[in-house]
Amino acid sequence: xxxxxxxxxxxxxxxxxxxxxxxxxxxxxxxxxxxxxxxxxxxxxxxxxxxxxxxxxxxxxxxxxxxxxxxxxxxxxxxxxxxxxxxxxxxxxxxxxxxxxxxxxxxxxxxxxxxxxxxxxxxxxxxxxxxxxxxxxxxxxxxxxxxxxxxxxxxxxxxxxxxxxxxxxxxxxxxxxxxxxxxxxxxxxxxxxxxxxxxxxxxxxxxxxxxxxxxxxxxxxxxxxxxxxxxxxxxxxxxxxxxxxxxxxxxxxxxxxxxxxxxxxxxxxxx
Numbered sequence: 001x002x003x004x005x006x007x008x009x010x011x012x013x014x015x016x017x018x019x020x021x022x023x024x025x026x027x028x029x030x031x032x033x034x035x036x037x038x039x040x041x042x043x044x045x046x047x048x049x050x051x052x053x054x055x056x057x058x059x060x061x062x063x064x065x066x067x068x069x070x071x072x073x074x075x076x077x078x079x080x081x082x083x084x085x086x087x088x089x090x091x092x093x094x095x096x097x098x099x100x101x102x103x104x105x106x107x108x109x110x111x112x113x114x115x116x117x118x119x120x121x122x123x124x125x126x127x128x129x130x131x132x133x134x135x136x137x138x139x140x141x142x143x144x145x146x147x148x149x150x151x152x153x154x155x156x157x158x159x160x161x162x163x164x165x166x167x168x169x170x171x172x173x174x175x176x177x178x179x180x181x182x183x184x185x186x187x188x189x190x191x192x193x194x195x196x197x198x199x200x201x202x203x204x205x206x207x208x209x210x211x212x213x214x215x216x217x218x219x220x221x222x223x224x225x226x227x228x229x230x231x232x233x234x235x236x237x238x239x240x241x242x243x244x245x246x247x248x249x250x251x252x253x254x255x256x257x258x259x260x261x262x263x264x265x266x267x268x269x270x271x
Contacts, residue, residue, distance in 0.1 A: 003030055003148065006094075009067035011060050011082060012074030013037035013048055016099055016156075019127040020071065023155025025052055026129075038063035061089050069148065072098040072108070076269050079103050083111035090114055095145040097152055101172050102269025105138050105165060115140040118149045121171040124179050126156030133159040134171035169270070173262035181258065186211060 008030065010017045017037065024030045036055040039045050045056035057063050060082060064070055070093050074082055079100055090096065091113040098108055098119050109115045120135035133153045137146055153159045162168065186207055193203030218228055233239045 003034065003069075003151075005034065006068035007034045007036065007066060008069040008071060008152075009063040010035070010037040010071045010073055011063055011086070012072065013039040013045065013056075014073065014075075015124065016122055016126060017071065017073035018048065019122075019124075019131075020073070020099075020152060020155050021048070021052055021054065023126070023129055024152070027155060029151055029155065036063050036067065060085055064090050064093065068094050069152075070096045071152065072096065072100055074100060076101050076103060083108065086112055088113065095141065095148055097149055099133075101176060102169070102266045104270050105136070107270070109138060116145060117141070118145075119165065119168055120149075120153055120159075121168050121176045122153065122156045123175050123177075129155075129157050131157035132175050133157070134162055134167060134175065135159060136162045136165050136168060169263055169266040172266040173259045176266075177259075177262045181255065182211070 008024075010021060013021070017039075021035055021037065024035070025032060032053040033055070035052070036057065037045065037048055038057050038060045039048075040058055042058055045058065048054060049056045064086060070086075070090055072079075072082070093114060094116060096108065096112065096114055096117045098117065099122055101121060103119070105117050105119050108117045108119070115138055118135055118137045118141060120133050122133040123131050125131040126133070133156055135149065135153055137149065141149070150159065160171075162171075189207045190200065190203045193206060194200050198206070214228075218225065221228065229243075233243060
C-alpha cells in the first residue's frame with residue numbers, strides 16, 4: 001500500500017472529493033477503513049458509505065481526529081467557515097492537500113496553524129481518471145509528504161508541479177474551468193447539427209466522437225494545433241468557409257477573454 005496504515009480525512013465529499021476517493025480505492029492505494037469523509041449532506045454521505053465502504057460524518061472536526069492526511073475539497077465560498085472551524089484541530093496532521101480554487105497556501109497555513117500544505121487545481125475529468133492537476137507545495141512539505149501528494153493527485157489522472165504558486169490561478173482558468181469551455185463548444189456544435197436536421201442523439205454522437213478522436217490524434221501526432229488544422233483545411237473548401245466565419249465572429253478573442261476572466265476571478269477569490 002502507498003500509505004502505510006495512515007488515515008486520510010476528506011473535508012468536503014463532493015464531485016472532486018469523491019473522484020479522489022474512488023481513484024485511491026480503484027488503484028488499491030488505500031483501504032476503505034483508512035478513509036473518512038465529512039460533508040453536511042447526510043444522505044450523500046450514506047451513499048458514499050454504501051458505495052465505497054468508507055467512514056463518514058457530518059462533523060468536520062471529527063473527520064480530522066486521528067487522521068494523518070487532510071484533503072480540503074470544499075467550495076471556495078465555504079472555506080471562510082471551514083478553516084476557522086478546523087483551527088487548532090489539525091496542527092499535528094502531517095500533510096494538508098487543498099483542491100480549493102483561489103485560496104493561497106499562506107491563508108491555509110496561517111488559518112490552520114499548519115505549514116505542511118499543498119495547493120492544487122484538478123479538473124472534472126478526474127472523475128474518470130483522465131484529469132490534469134497543477135500543484136505546488138509549501139517549503140515545509142518534505143519529500144515523503146510530496147510523494148504522498150503525488151499519489152493522491154495521481155488518483156485523478158496526470159499532474160504537473162509548479163514552483164511558483166501564481167501558476168495555480170492560471171491553471172484554474174485554463175484547465176480547472178477548461179472542461180466547461182469544451183462542453184459549451186460541444187453544445188453549440190450539437191445544436192447546429194440539430195438545426196441542420198440531425199436527430200439530437202446522432203448529432204451528439206457525431207460531435208462527441210469527433211472531439212475525442214481529434215484530441216487523441218493531436219496527442220499522438222505531436223504536431224502543433226495549427227498544423228493539424230491546416231491538414232483539414234483545403235483551399236476554398238467547407239472547412240475554410242467555416243473557419244472564416246468563426247474568425248470573423250472573434251472566436252479566438254472570446255475564448256481568450258473568457259480564460260482571462262476566470263484567471264482574474266481566481267485571483268479575487270484568494271483576496
